[in-house]
Amino acid sequence: MVEQRFEVERKRLVEELVSSGIINSKEVIRAMSKVPREEFVPEYLKNKAYIDSPLPIGHGQTISAPHMVAMMCEFLELKVGDKVLEVGAGSGYHAAVIAEIVAPENAKNPGHVYTVEIVKELVDFARKNLEKTSYIKYVTIVCGDGTLGLPEYAPFNKILITAAAPKIPPPLIEQLKPEGILVSPVGEPHFYQTLQKLVKTPDGKIEVSELCGVAFVPLKGKYGWKI
Numbered sequence: 001m002v003e004q005r006f007e008v009e010r011k012r013l014v015e016e017l018v019s020s021g022i023i024n025s026k027e028v029i030r031a032m033s034k035v036p037r038e039e040f041v042p043e044y045l046k047n048k049a050y051i052d053s054p055l056p057i058g059h060g061q062t063i064s065a066p067h068m069v070a071m072m073c074e075f076l077e078l079k080v081g082d083k084v085l086e087v088g089a090g091s092g093y094h095a096a097v098i099a100e101i102v103a104p105e106n107a108k109n110p111g112h113v114y115t116v117e118i119v120k121e122l123v124d125f126a127r128k129n130l131e132k133t134s135y136i137k138y139v140t141i142v143c144g145d146g147t148l149g150l151p152e153y154a155p156f157n158k159i160l161i162t163a164a165a166p167k168i169p170p171p172l173i174e175q176l177k178p179e180g181i182l183v184s185p186v187g188e189p190h191f192y193q194t195l196q197k198l199v200k201t202p203d204g205k206i207e208v209s210e211l212c213g214v215a216f217v218p219l220k221g222k223y224g225w226k227i
């Protein structure tokens, strides 16, 4: 019964995101309609899982709002088979949505998501959430400073940062494949930032464009904010 209620609420939220023009692609619609966000929020917030808002997940961090997860997935132009790096696993929800797109059921060449989280307790929280929803099969979660990337798994087709960076960390640009896309909020912590899209051309040149205004928690680590 409860699951049914969540399904109805999830469907309604996705319809709203489609009618407001936030989601356009069939694949993002399918993934957002499938991944149970209620399994990625603390128990006491389950009833609020389908409000289009960030929610606290402890340690001063938040699970991003559904519209932001959907928008970043659209901007990344995700494809089946993509190898994706996420900086900031948080609850594991965004990684699960990406896994649903790059490694759908019965894919011949499933992609994979590597997600890095700096707060140990959140690594455990994300892992538990990804295990109970079975997305762990296509998501590798690593505890550490994501601004350094993951050289052992590089290069990546797509990279996203889910915290506000002072500037895009150079190791992440290095670890992006030619023709790859990186999306990140860039700007002051605890204020509004700009979502930037960085594209690496086939000959390795970098092109950066500004997408929209956003508000994210600050990125920490070597190339993050010293706060």
Ligand code: SAH
Pocket (backbone or CB within 6 Å): 061, 062, 063, 064, 087, 088, 089, 090, 091, 092, 093, 094, 095, 116, 117, 118, 119, 122, 144, 145, 146, 147, 162, 163, 217, 218, 219, 220, 221, 222, 224
């Ligand atoms: N993508 C998440 C939302 C994460 S909020 C979700 O779907 O729930 C941003 C996360 O980035 C926080 O959990 C924070 O601890 C983490 N973070 C901040 N700086 C980091 C860094 N340098 N490396 C890895 N994770 C970082």
